Amino acid sequence: MTAALFNVSTHMEGSLQRPGKIICVGRNYAAHAKELGNVVPDKPLLFFKPPSSIIDNGETIILPPPSLTKQVEHEAEVGVVIGARLRNVDGKAARNGIAGITCVNDVTARDLQKTDGHWVRAKGFDTFCPWGPKIVPFPSDDQLAKTEVTCRVNGSLRQHGHVADMVFSIPFLVSYVSQVMTLEPGDLIATGTPEGVGPLKSGDVVEVEVTGVGVLRNPVR
Ligand code: ZN
16 A cells, blocks of 8 residues: 655644654764764664654643653754655655654653663653644755754753754655665654753743744643
8 A cells, every 4th residue: 555645735733643653863963962972973873752752832741750750851853754655765765755844852851861771761751752833845955054953941042053064964864764664654753953952840931943944832841
């Protein structure tokens, strides 16, 4: 059966279709790898977030109880939404198979990421994947070179990065993932976060902004 193509225009704000899977890329900005004491990888570092972690613009990020984690942090990222079934494709086909981009906040329990040895709990709590507010068509190369990702907490700037500074480009990442698993229309790839990750506490309002997409705003409780 051929999957239907993902149509960006039918997924406007407030009606985003949940992805079947969420693949994330770690340490894709050199300065962020360094701030956490990690080396820049020579291959993309991949991990999953469960689709159950998705929340939409305006919904609340729920902090787990302190018995589980005491260090929850924001990670502002460009989200890539897949538009076609992609299996073992090259970079050019990967680019053509991208439906669009959106904002993602890869919320992370940093203490668990360090102590668990794998990242299932650290990245996987319910509400730990805000995305939106909408999906816009994949930018031209010129636009992409000027695309920035920004994070603000209570109006204060925390993160500011440029897509041009990614270690691995978006088409390369999509191609790389497709060599491992079939990507389906609607799947989401979070492409890594720039430097400046930091804590979230109850009462905060966290915003992720991607040029051309808009602002993803979520309260924290
Ligand atoms: Zn991340």
